[in-house]
Amino acid sequence: MGIRLRTKKLIYSGLAGAGITLILTSAGGYVAYNKVQEHEIALKQEYKGKMEALQSVADQSENALALNRKVEKGEQITEAMLEPVYVPKGAAAGDRILNNTFEAGDTPYFAKTDLTANTILTESIVYAEEMITNDIREGEYSFIELPSKLQVDKYVDIRIQFPSGDDFVLFAKKKVKDVQGVTMWVDVDEGEIMTMSSAIVDAYVSGAKIYAMPYVDEHMQQNSEMTYPVKLNVKELIQKDPNIVNIAKLNLEQQNRARVEENLKVMDEMTRDKVKTGDEATKNAVNKDKERRSAEERVNSYNDQAQKEQAELVGGGKGGSN
CATH class of the missing domain: 3.90.1210.10 (Antifreeze-like/N-acetylneuraminic acid synthase C-terminal domain)
Incomplete structure (x- = not known):
C-alpha cells in the first residue's frame, strides 16, 4: 500500500515537473518566436525604407x-x-x-x-543680356519725345503716333544706354536702322510724332510686338532721294527742340508767377508784422503813461495827508 502511494506521488511529481518544464519551454519558445517576429518586421520595415529611398532617388531623375x-x-x-x-x-x-x-x-x-x-x-x-552681333550700332536720337523721368538703364518702346490716331511700335524694349536732355542713345541693328529711317520720313511727311514709352517692370514684362508697317511709298521716296532722311531727321529734331523750349518757357513763366506771388505774400506778411508791432508799441506806451499817472496820483495823495 505504501509502495503504491509513493509510486503515485512520484508519478504526480514527474508529471508536474514535466508540465512545468513544458510550460517553461512553451513560454521560452513564445518569447523567442516573438523576438524572431519582431526582428523580421524590423528587417521588412528597413527593407521597405531602403526601397522607398531608392525609388525616391529613381524618381529624382x-x-x-x-x-x-x-x-x-x-x-x-x-x-x-x-x-x-x-x-x-x-x-x-x-x-x-x-x-x-x-x-x-x-x-x-x-x-x-x-x-x-x-x-x-x-x-x-x-x-x-542681348548678344552683341556684328550689325549692332549705337543709335543717337534727338527727335524722340522722351518721358520726363527717363533714366539710364531703363527699357522703353519707341513708338510712332499719326494724326489719325494710329500708333505703332518701332523698337521694342530698348535699353537706354544714356540720356542727356532731348538726346537718347540705344543699340540698334541694321533692320532697326532702316525701320527708323522710314519712320523719320513718315513722321516728316505725315506730321506724326515719334516718342518713347518706358516699361513699368522691364524684367517681368514681355517685349512688345513691333507693329510699324514700312510703307512702300516711303521706301521709294528714300531710294529716290536718300538725303530726305537727313532732312526729315533735322526737321523732327527742330520740332522736338522747339517743343522743349516752349515747355521751358511755360515753366519759366510759371516760376516767375510763383516768385511774384511769393514776393507779394512776403511783403504782405512784413506789412502785417509792422502793423502788429506798431499796435503793440502804442498799447505799451499807453500802459506806461497810465501807470505813471497813477503813481503820481498816489504820491500826491500821501503828501497832502501829512
Whole structure:
C-alpha cells in the first residue's frame, strides 16, 4: 500500500515537473518566436525604407540647377551661385536652365525678381543680356519725345503716333544706354536702322510724332510686338532721294527742340508767377508784422503813461495827508 502511494506521488511529481518544464519551454519558445517576429518586421520595415529611398532617388531623375544663396533683383547669376540637383520628372520645369548653359559662358543671366536659396533656375525667372552681333550700332536720337523721368538703364518702346490716331511700335524694349536732355542713345541693328529711317520720313511727311514709352517692370514684362508697317511709298521716296532722311531727321529734331523750349518757357513763366506771388505774400506778411508791432508799441506806451499817472496820483495823495 505504501509502495503504491509513493509510486503515485512520484508519478504526480514527474508529471508536474514535466508540465512545468513544458510550460517553461512553451513560454521560452513564445518569447523567442516573438523576438524572431519582431526582428523580421524590423528587417521588412528597413527593407521597405531602403526601397522607398531608392525609388525616391529613381524618381529624382531630372537634372536642374538650384541657387545656393539669396539673389536680389537685377543681380547677375554666376556659376558659383548654383548647385546641381535632381528633381522629379513630373515636377521638372520645361524651361529649367541646365549646367552646360553656364559652362559655355556666352550668355549672362540676371534675376528678374528677388530669389531665395534653393530656387530652381528657370528661364521665366531670369533674363539674359542681348548678344552683341556684328550689325549692332549705337543709335543717337534727338527727335524722340522722351518721358520726363527717363533714366539710364531703363527699357522703353519707341513708338510712332499719326494724326489719325494710329500708333505703332518701332523698337521694342530698348535699353537706354544714356540720356542727356532731348538726346537718347540705344543699340540698334541694321533692320532697326532702316525701320527708323522710314519712320523719320513718315513722321516728316505725315506730321506724326515719334516718342518713347518706358516699361513699368522691364524684367517681368514681355517685349512688345513691333507693329510699324514700312510703307512702300516711303521706301521709294528714300531710294529716290536718300538725303530726305537727313532732312526729315533735322526737321523732327527742330520740332522736338522747339517743343522743349516752349515747355521751358511755360515753366519759366510759371516760376516767375510763383516768385511774384511769393514776393507779394512776403511783403504782405512784413506789412502785417509792422502793423502788429506798431499796435503793440502804442498799447505799451499807453500802459506806461497810465501807470505813471497813477503813481503820481498816489504820491500826491500821501503828501497832502501829512
